[in-house]
Amino acid sequence: MNILIIGGGGVVGQKLGRALAARGTLRGQDISKITLADVVDPAPITGNVAIETTTCDITDPASVARCVTADVDVIYLLAAIVSAHAEEDFDAGMSINLIGTLNVLNRARELGTKPVVVFSSSIAVYGGEVPDPIIDHTFLNPQTSYGTQKAMGEMLINDFSRKGYIDGRGFRLPTISVRPGKPNRAASSFMSSILREPLNGQEAICPVDEDFPHYYLSPRKCVENLVKGAELEEADLGQNRCMMMPGRMWTIRQLIDAMTAVAGPEPAKLIRWEAEPDIQAIVKGWRFDLRPEKALKLGLTADESFEDNIRYYLEDDQPSA
Amino acid sequence: MNILIIGGGGVVGQKLGRALAARGTLRGQDISKITLADVVDPAPITGNVAIETTTCDITDPASVARCVTADVDVIYLLAAIVSAHAEEDFDAGMSINLIGTLNVLNRARELGTKPVVVFSSSIAVYGGEVPDPIIDHTFLNPQTSYGTQKAMGEMLINDFSRKGYIDGRGFRLPTISVRPGKPNRAASSFMSSILREPLNGQEAICPVDEDFPHYYLSPRKCVENLVKGAELEEADLGQNRCMMMPGRMWTIRQLIDAMTAVAGPEPAKLIRWEAEPDIQAIVKGWRFDLRPEKALKLGLTADESFEDNIRYYLEDDQPSA
Numbered sequence: 001m002n003i004l005i006i007g008g009g010g011v012v013g014q015k016l017g018r019a020l021a022a023r024g025t026l027r028g029q030d031i032s033k034i035t036l037a038d039v040v041d042p043a044p045i046t047g048n049v050a051i052e053t054t055t056c057d058i059t060d061p062a063s064v065a066r067c068v069t070a071d072v073d074v075i076y077l078l079a080a081i082v083s084a085h086a087e088e089d090f091d092a093g094m095s096i097n098l099i100g101t102l103n104v105l106n107r108a109r110e111l112g113t114k115p116v117v118v119f120s121s122s123i124a125v126y127g128g129e130v131p132d133p134i135i136d137h138t139f140l141n142p143q144t145s146y147g148t149q150k151a152m153g154e155m156l157i158n159d160f161s162r163k164g165y166i167d168g169r170g171f172r173l174p175t176i177s178v179r180p181g182k183p184n185r186a187a188s189s190f191m192s193s194i195l196r197e198p199l200n201g202q203e204a205i206c207p208v209d210e211d212f213p214h215y216y217l218s219p220r221k222c223v224e225n226l227v228k229g230a231e232l233e234e235a236d237l238g239q240n241r242c243m244m245m246p247g248r249m250w251t252i253r254q255l256i257d258a259m260t261a262v263a264g265p266e267p268a269k270l271i272r273w274e275a276e277p278d279i280q281a282i283v284k285g286w287r288f289d290l291r292p293e294k295a296l297k298l299g300l301t302a303d304e305s306f307e308d309n310i311r312y313y314l315e316d317d318q319p320s321a
Numbered sequence: 322m323n324i325l326i327i328g329g330g331g332v333v334g335q336k337l338g339r340a341l342a343a344r345g346t347l348r349g350q351d352i353s354k355i356t357l358a359d360v361v362d363p364a365p366i367t368g369n370v371a372i373e374t375t376t377c378d379i380t381d382p383a384s385v386a387r388c389v390t391a392d393v394d395v396i397y398l399l400a401a402i403v404s405a406h407a408e409e410d411f412d413a414g415m416s417i418n419l420i421g422t423l424n425v426l427n428r429a430r431e432l433g434t435k436p437v438v439v440f441s442s443s444i445a446v447y448g449g450e451v452p453d454p455i456i457d458h459t460f461l462n463p464q465t466s467y468g469t470q471k472a473m474g475e476m477l478i479n480d481f482s483r484k485g486y487i488d489g490r491g492f493r494l495p496t497i498s499v500r501p502g503k504p505n506r507a508a509s510s511f512m513s514s515i516l517r518e519p520l521n522g523q524e525a526i527c528p529v530d531e532d533f534p535h536y537y538l539s540p541r542k543c544v545e546n547l548v549k550g551a552e553l554e555e556a557d558l559g560q561n562r563c564m565m566m567p568g569r570m571w572t573i574r575q576l577i578d579a580m581t582a583v584a585g586p587e588p589a590k591l592i593r594w595e596a597e598p599d600i601q602a603i604v605k606g607w608r609f610d611l612r613p614e615k616a617l618k619l620g621l622t623a624d625e626s627f628e629d630n631i632r633y634y635l636e637d638d639q640p641s642a
Contacts, residue, residue, distance in 0.1 A: 128560035159469035239449035
């Protein structure tokens with residue numbers, strides 16, 4: 001089982017690589033190699049299987065051809081320009097999120113090896129006038145270019161699979177929190193930093209009100225679901241291979257209360273409240289009342305409580321003091 | 322008002338050009354010029370306004386740039402590789418239906434003139450496991466590459482409009498019947514030829530059973546709706562600028578009975594019934610229980626009866642004997 005993680009330098013890609021290496025098997029077979037590919041050479045990881053890192057620019061078909069080879073059994077396609085970045089730089093979003101995805105799928109088709117392709121979509125595909133709750137058959141009506149590009153990626157995953165060029169499956173990731181590392185250019189970046197920075201003794205800014213509701217998943221559960229996602233049987237996926245990844249709805253207040261329950265009252269005092277209209281304009285269009293029935297039926301899971309999300313961060317990611 | 326019809330050599334493009342020329346106005350302004358563009362130079366049409374024909378290969382950005390110029394106010398984007406053709410030739414479908422659409426929209430964005438863009442999508446965007454009836458917020462789950470490419474085109478129309486690059490609107494065309502001219506490579510081609518050929522005294526083959534239900538619109542009504550579609554106010558389109566174009570559901574038997582009611586019993590005798598599994602595999606995935614509420618509310622209309630469709634063909638299109 002030879003696994004390629006495109007976007008292997010990102011937070012989820014790195015964690016997925018480590019989880020797969022520790023696991024040693026996927027789809028009932030021993031993992032022979034894991035390759036982490038990203039636009040800059042990903043940080044190396046260690047494990048019980050052969051691990052390589054490589055650079056891959058998915059906007060360049062030649063670079064994709066070097067990286068996506070006939071011996072690859074499973075491709076995780078996690079690389080993306082995130083929401084606020086794609087909103088600011090339309091060309092970058094189109095070339096990486098849309099054309100980049102198309103380049104990877106075209107290469108897989110060219111090889112004729114029908115690899116499993118696990119595509120990370122996003123709940124940013126939802127929005128607009130579509131009524132709540134969001135169910136499995138809800139119309140995708142993204143209100144950002146990022147969401148649009150992800151929705152188009154889903155269409156490609158479905159059609160390339162229907163044609164037999166790939167065995168694709170896509171998952172609309174909830175907002176991942178608590179995300180380790182530094183803030184990024186996702187509009188959702190604050191949804192981790194208002195927890196992560198205070199847990200590390202640093203100030204953070206919350207740009208929305210405390211009653212702002214959103215839909216979350218921990219990185220640990222996300223990785224579990226991505227592993228499970230690769231293992232699903234093709235026959236169980238049906239005629240739409242893209243689905244919500246389960247998460248849970250919490251308000252900002254609930255996130256902070258969970259942090260206080262796990263780590264005491266001090267971190268919450270480090271949050272500064274400063275409304276940011278640009279961020280609000282994006283995130284208030286996002287949906288939070290999601291009912292991921294198909295994914296739950298297929299065995300994907302959400303976190304039990306946001307206290308768990310906090311604990312996972314402390315166990316998996318908190319920099320040692 | 323300078324109008325460009327891309328796909329102006331096709332049946333709908335030609336009829337639209339003639340209707341606009343006869344009308345003389347669009348969006349409350351006099352039409353100064355109509356340009357029919359297609360991959361081969363379209364048949365010239367006559368009218369009371371300046372009419373030009375030109376070639377445009379939408380897969381080539383340079384060709385698009387020559388055709389889509391800053392003085393164009395309204396672009397009709399009707400060019401497409403049709404369903405069975407796109408299913409046979411995946412590359413052609415992707416390059417014309419997806420990349421071609423993207424080339425036109427990128428060019429409009431580059432110009433900065435925010436033209437009105439009227440995009441012809443298709444009810445082939447529906448399918449899969451999505452429950453009936455199809456309503457305005459039903460998930461697009463195409464089961465053909467053509468439907469996939471049209472659904473992706475809709476996503477682009479929405480996002481380019483949201484960003485202010487174009488004033489886009491898209492309409493999911495029902496199957497157009499009675500379509501004049503020769504059979505084409507659409508899987509739905511027989512849905513016109515079983516009427517058109519017998520009305521012209523020729524045999525035709527029906528590849529499905531007489532109880533096969535489908536969703537139809539006459540060319541005359543389609544053109545009326547495309548004119549109306551360009552005239553809709555941007556503010557009335559909402560956050561999803563693509564919608565069903567109204568049609569009506571009829572069975573093959575009802576089509577034939579309507580033909581008999583209008584033209585007597587002889588034509589129906591010229592229909593030969595020969596099941597064609599390849600055609601059936603495509604068309605049986607299409608949906609017919611559609612409820613185009615948004616479009617009806619905005620003033621688009623369907624035919625009153627299929628007898629009307631037959632009469633329109635005889636009035637508008639039947640070759641003189």
